Amino acid sequence: MEIKRFIGGILEANCYVISSREKECYIIDPGYNPGRIIKYIEEKDFAPKGVILTHHHNDHSGAAEKIRKELDCPVIIHRMDADMLKTEADAFAEDGDAFSLGDEKLRVIHTPGHTRGGICIMASKSRVCFTGDTIFNVDLGRTDLEDGSEAEMRRSMLEVCSKWENDITIYPGHGDPANMKTVRRINREFLDIVNDN
Numbered sequence: 687m688e689i690k691r692f693i694g695g696i697l698e699a700n701c702y703v704i705s706s707r708e709k710e711c712y713i714i715d716p717g718y719n720p721g722r723i724i725k726y727i728e729e730k731d732f733a734p735k736g737v738i739l740t741h742h743h744n745d746h747s748g749a750a751e752k753i754r755k756e757l758d759c760p761v762i763i764h765r766m767d768a769d770m771l772k773t774e775a776d777a778f779a780e781d782g783d784a785f786s787l788g789d790e791k792l793r794v795i796h797t798p799g800h801t802r803g804g805i806c807i808m809a810s811k812s813r814v815c816f817t818g819d820t821i822f823n824v825d826l827g828r829t830d831l832e833d834g835s836e837a838e839m840r841r842s843m844l845e846v847c848s849k850w851e852n853d854i855t856i857y858p859g860h861g862d863p864a865n866m867k868t869v870r871r872i873n874r875e876f877l878d879i880v881n882d883n
Contacts, residue, residue, distance in 0.1 A: 740818025
């Protein structure tokens, strides 16, 4: 699996185009610069299978509608975030669902806290996880916004993220990727939750 990162907007949000040897691709969290993303996909001659949104916030979903129209691919989000999305969802990503990308399975993990319908996307074969605004290399997603929940974020850390092995590399919604070994060393907010349990 190949991963291409696009950084956009004042919040420097990450969008990822992930592709297979068979030239299929998914677009994860396109918030800004749809033209750059579309141009890249067309130049690579990729066949887009869908836009997957880890949550509804505009810095991760703002370009989804244009990409859907230009590339004729569905927009996918967790059902609990769909009503907050500024565009229509074509399909829902529920906990435990899996999308295929070549020989890779992309597994949906519901991780509420930043939003009610926040998800992570685990690609176990490649040992990577796209975490949106759930967990970053050095901190966690905010829980003080409209549908955030500190209690849910704590549960997501304890029941999900803390169980990921050290060689899993997270690709977050902002900032740089890091493996879980590094996260366990430098992410103070994560450590405060898991060590306080």
